[in-house]
Amino acid sequence: MMRRLLYPALALLLVPAAARGQSCDVVSSGTTSFVNQGTPQEMVFVTIPVLACPGGRRISADNAYISQASGVVQLMGSVQFQDSARTLRSTNAQYFSRAQRLSASGSVVLVHRTTNSTIRSEQLEYTEATPQRPSHVQAMGGQPVAVFRQAGQPDSTVLRAQQIDIFNDDRLRGTGDARLERDSLVALAMIIEYAQSDGRLDLSGLRTQVNLPRYELIADSTTVTLGDDEQIREVLARHSASLDAEDMDVSAGAIRLFFEDGGVTRMVAMPWTPRPGAVAAGQARVVNEQFNMVADSVDVLAPRQQLQEAVAIGRAHVERATPDSLRPYLPEAADDIMRLIAHDWMEGDTVRAFFTGPVDPVVAAQAAADAAPGDTAAARAAAAAAAVPPGDPSERVLERLYASGGPARAMHKMRPENAAVDAKLSIAYLVGQHVEVTFIDGVVSLVSASEDVRGVYLQPADAARRTDGQPANPRARR
């Protein structure tokens, strides 16, 4: 779960508008020298000044030099600049009163005293807001680090980058090897930007990375959107996106993740227009230990973080990972042939995969008992499922594949009726408007297809002899 990146206003109130033009009081000082007073060359030097200025601001340094002509204030050595809520410490600082800009250098630390939020860098520029521009804090040099905290809350948001910018106390940007950490989220990018008003975190630059528990998302551009409940609502990774999740790997032009209660409930892999000159990403590809899905787009639904359905749309091709391999039996087969028959697969304009929880042995036993007379395959599958110990309820298994349009094509391997476990496999290849294959515990249980289905069913020679004169595959339905 990630909480919203709310951060306190870190911009110093250098000169509050109401205090502009008012002078400071000297709390203490060493030597104060006014030179050329009343002339354009008027200057003031003060050693170890401690100044109390309007708006509750307090300024101290080892030395201060003020040029009335240029409006430049130079603070040298042990500079401390604080307003009602924030403190800036640095080795040196310059304040350009006409430009309303402060430039601090040397071990700069800007602290929000109430929340203990900080920015550390070697240099820090602060430009005050004017009607023409927003306020702007820019930290650079010495690996700037910004740590944002909320008052009374232990958690923090940490941003590291070669340069950190805060605009108008509302928009945050880290540039150059930027790394943002917040709760369980780690974001890496060339540029990280966060707009507090719309709760949007943008990552850009080559190979941005978002790490969340169980997910690693890589793309050239990523947007994280946060809801009012301070949690991630959506992540959109664009341009050659890839997702490395605990239970699946995904690659596509873009990947969109939808979150509820801190977990992913939907994932959409889809095409995305490449940047000019960039190579277009291939089709969306989703790889799971149970299936391999390729299509123009893939939509995976997982309400309550339970994998429920995966929909592959547009030139969809789905392979089901099976333990059986024909390689030992076909050593002479070419690689492309082996790729064709190595796993069960389906193709079509759309392929849908449906998932369910592990088979309940009690239910499966009842199914075996209720199997239609003569439907030995169904009975055998149900009985096999019943023999399996109860699995992890959070584990999801492939229940059904449905291909349509295109036309739909399917190839799957199965053992003939009443065959031994180590019996040779039969191969079914079907073409039709739609084809549907149902599984029980990883075994093909039922194949159904549209009326226009056609295809071939290849049996090992010995099995063919045994089934001579009988339907080739009694489990197939039209």
Place this chain on the structure above:
Amino acid sequence: MGPVTADYEPLPADQVLEGVEHVMTQAGVRQSVLKADSSLIFDDSAAIHLRGVNLDMFNEQGRLHATLTSAQGRLDQNSNQMVAVGSVVLVIHEGANAGRILTEELHYDPQQRVVWSNVRTERVFPGGQRGTMDSFRADDRFGNFQMQGYRGYAPQLRF
């Protein structure tokens, strides 16, 4: 020495002048005019002790720039250096340092055109704001003004 009776305090001086006015010039230009209610002159000293001091200081244009008053003072006849002592009030009539300077001891060297004090001094600005310093040194036009340990109002320090 004047008459000494039981009712009069003896004046430990060789000469006593009343209503003295001393004009200090440099290259023929009037720099300041020192007035005192009375002056005590000693035969064996170049120092004249002043009582009821009033010193007017003029700028290059001959305009009255500052006025000093004090209870007492001491004027060196050789150098024209002067020390004002006791309830010293220096009123600066114009310029960035316009206002009053209050102290118990103030030195003035018309040849060097320097004014200074080595004791606690208070500044009162035209608006009534105040500042305090441990000591200060300035030219007699108060364009260059150096203070030690200043605290208080500082109109030139704008942030």
